[in-house]
Amino acid sequence: MVNVIIVGCGRVGSQLATMLSSNDANVCVVDRKAEALSNLSRNFNGTTLQGEGFDESVLVRAGVEEADVVAAVTSSDSANFMVAETARRIFHVPHVIVRLYNPARERAHMQLGLDYVCGTSLVAEEVFSKVMSGHGSHLDSFGDFEILRFSFNLEGTGLKQMKVADLERNHDIRIVVFERRDGSASSIPSRDSVLYHGDSVVACIRHDLLGEFSKFMQ
Incomplete structure (x- = not known):
């Protein structure tokens, strides 16, 4: 079973969480706003946590030390980047995926070796595919x-x-x-x-x- 932490529970994060939990992933959703967690559907069977996704203590409570994937899909490029760097450099999470709004930042993300999804359409499905590809070696x-x-x-x-x-x-x-x-x-x-x-x-x-x-x- 793949262990996934999703940071951000807007439309993309909530949809992604439901898709992954429906496919037997162990999912924890983190959002700094408690009311955002109400976006999750009734079919979601994972866990939730209120807090800043780039806070080390919050990530530890979310299970980052056992996480296979961290997906940062908040509405802020800066926040997503901070989550990704914390997950990668401090906790050495094997696969970190970032939602990116500003295409001008694509080059910087590529140079840093960040796996990202840019654009607003079909973002949840694209991140879902990247997470699920982790079941094997992605060639x-x-x-x-x-x-x-x-x-x-x-x-x-x-x-x-x-x-x-x-x-x-x-x-x-x-x-x-x-x-x-x-x-x-x-x-x-x-x-x-x-x-x-x-x-x-x-x-x-x-x-x-x-x-x-x-x-x-x-």
Whole structure:
């Protein structure tokens, strides 16, 4: 289960929190205004915390020491930057994502190595895709697609194996290459290739399908 802290509970933060908690992520939402936390939907099943998201003590209470991802999505570029730098440099959170309003600051964010989403449309969906890609190793992005490497997961499906052709057809993805769990063989798949639980897989997946497909990622 991925542990996520979302700082900012406006329209983007509340939507993102619901999307992630609905996909079995462990989510804590932080906002300096208690009334902002009421933006969360009834379907949200995570935790909330009132406080400044760049305050070290607040982040510790939110669980930053165990966090896999911190997403700073407040309405202030400066606040988001401060949250990101605190999470990265003090707590060494593996993946920090920043919402960016001012495109003029993109170059600075790129030079600092910050993962950011710029613009106001579809921000929650884009950040969601970035968080969910953390289920495996994120290799690259191409337009609307993510290239991921992950261990194939069949737990809870009742299946012992799955044909590549069925997986690609039913989930609209492309399996690029796979390797057996024991490392005995690797192959570029054909339509008749079969995947087993624990096989290592490199796949090309559309952003908007990551949430649904994450059940196959270990």
